[in-house]
Amino acid sequence: DVVMTQSPLSLPVALGQPASISCRSSQSLVHSDGSTYLIWFQQRPGQSPRRLIYEVSNRDSGVPDRFSGSGSGTDFTLKISRVEAEDVGVYYCMQGTHWPWTFGQGTKVDIK
Amino acid sequence: QVQLVQSGGEVKKPGASVKVSCKASGYTFPNYGISWVRQAPGQGLEWMGWISAYNGNTNYAQKLQGRVTMTKDTSTTTAYMELRSLRSDDTAVYYCARDSSGWYPLLDYWGQGTLVTVSS
16 A cells, blocks of 8 residues: 655644645555646544645645645645644645555644 | 535444445536545544445455445435444544545545444
C-alpha cells in the first residue's frame, strides 16, 4: 500500500499568519492517465471531512482562496496564506492513484 | 443539493454484524460510486472500500476482505455497508462519501457519520 506521511502532525499558528502542511507519498502519484490524484480534506471538530483540494491544486467550490495546493510526484503541500479561526481542525491528504486509497495521519491546526 | 444521510448509531457485541445505510439524494445515483471511510475515536481516516452505484462492482481494503460487504439499491438510491465478526477495534464513526464510478477518487460529499460501538 502507498504510505502517506504528513508533517508536522501538530501546527499551532497565530491568527493571520501562514501555515504549510507537507504530504509525502511512498511512490509516485502520477496515474497512467496522466492525472495526479492527491486530495486534501479538512475536518473541523465534531464534523465530517470536507474536500478542499483535488488533483493536487484544484480548489473546491466555496473554499476560500487562502487555501492552495501544490506539488508533484511524491511531494505535496497545502498552504493557508492567512490562518483564520474557522481553519482550526485536522487536515488530511489522501492518494487515489493506487488501490487501496490511503490517507496521511492528519495534521492538527490550532490557534497559537 | 447533494445529500448523503446515514442511519443512526449502533451498539453491538463482539462477533455480531452491523449494517449501515447511506441514503443519497440531489444527484443521479447510478452515475457515481460510494466510498466508505471509518475513523476510530481520536484517530485518523481509514478508507474501507468502494462500490459502483451503476453496476455494484466493489473494491475493498485488503484488511477487511471477508468481513465487509458493500451493496446498493438503485431503486431507493441507498448504499449499504455491512461489517461482520465485529471486534472492539471496529468501534468507529463510519462515513459514506460520494465517489466516482470509475478509477479515480471524488469524495466530494460526505454523510454525517454513523457511530458503531462494539462492546460486551
